[in-house]
Amino acid sequence: MPLAKPTALLEGMDRNTFTCGDDPLDAWLRHHALDHQHDRTTNTFVIIDRPLAGRGDSDTPGGERPSDPDLTGAGSVLDGPRAQRPGADDAGTEGAGHPLPGGEASGDAGGRIAGYYCLATAAVERVPGSRRRSRRPTEPVPAMFVGRLAVDLRYAGRGVGARLVRDAVMRSLTVHRMVGLPVLLAHTPHAAGAAFYHHLGFRPTRFDPYLHALALRAAAG
Numbered sequence: 001m002p003l004a005k006p007t008a009l010l011e012g013m014d015r016n017t018f019t020c021g022d023d024p025l026d027a028w029l030r031h032h033a034l035d036h037q038h039d040r041t042t043n044t045f046v047i048i049d050r051p052l053a054g055r056g057d058s059d060t061p062g063g064e065r066p067s068d069p070d071l072t073g074a075g076s077v078l079d080g081p082r083a084q085r086p087g088a089d090d091a092g093t094e095g096a097g098h099p100l101p102g103g104e105a106s107g108d109a110g111g112r113i114a115g116y117y118c119l120a121t122a123a124v125e126r127v128p129g130s131r132r133r134s135r136r137p138t139e140p141v142p143a144m145f146v147g148r149l150a151v152d153l154r155y156a157g158r159g160v161g162a163r164l165v166r167d168a169v170m171r172s173l174t175v176h177r178m179v180g181l182p183v184l185l186a187h188t189p190h191a192a193g194a195a196f197y198h199h200l201g202f203r204p205t206r207f208d209p210y211l212h213a214l215a216l217r218a219a220a221g
């Protein structure tokens with residue numbers, strides 16, 4: 001199945017058929033993602049299942065080959081056949097074909113959205129008594145922030161969620177290398193969402209039960 005690399009959400013993409021089983025997450029993609037993008041408050045990245053010419057019914061995502069390298073292995077967040085050192089152009093962070101939202105992304109907006117996540121910046125208060133002493137002159141701690149992440153039910157269990165997280169990590173590592181941003185945070189109010197992030201290496205935070213953190217220094221390896 002030709003699942004594309006994660007790329008910026010575009011105006012012409014079909015957001016209305018996306019169904020992840022969580023109505024607020026579906027509704028946010030439909031009604032708010034582009035507005036936030038236009039406001040430059042949150043950028044949304046999607047994985048598209050592109051219809052193949054002559055493939056026939058594009059409503060059958062189950063037709064993919066199990067050996068498709070794009071759909072295998074999650075493990076650690078940077079593991080997997082597509083995993084690579086930060087700086088290389090896999091996650092679409094720097095490649096010309098994977099523009100940033102609001103950029104001059106051209107092209108083919110066709111295909112179904114298999115999954116999405118939104119990325120923003122955030123800042124968190126340092127917890128008093130943290131073991132690590134800050135060398136930064138100012139508080140609070142800056143962070144990258146995955147506010148929402150969801151996979152269409154028709155694509156569940158095929159590595160799409162892990163690939164979205166990996167993309168968020170790769171984009172965050174780009175910023176980490178430039179300015180030293182220490183952490184990627186992910187928000188989820190659901191126990192299943194928390195278990196998913198923990199499976200991929202995130203850890204609970206001490207300041208918010210809905211926030212989970214991945215140290216970018218560790219992710220950079």
Ligand SMILES: CC(C)(COP(=O)(O)OP(=O)(O)OC[C@H]1O[C@@H](n2cnc3c(N)ncnc32)[C@H](O)[C@@H]1OP(=O)(O)O)[C@@H](O)C(=O)NCCC(=O)NCCS
Binds near residue numbers: 149156188190
């Ligand atoms: C949670 C969600 C994003 C997972 O997406 P997915 O594409 O089905 O997950 P993947 O196939 O990429 O799974 C990657 C790995 O995570 C594991 N995993 C998936 N969901 C998990 C969960 N709820 N708890 C623990 N592990 C989970 C998989 O077993 C897989 O492990 P493996 O690589 O060791 O075999 C998806 O179920 C979803 O959209 N849920 C509703 C929305 C939601 O809860 N979002 C979370 C943040 S808001």
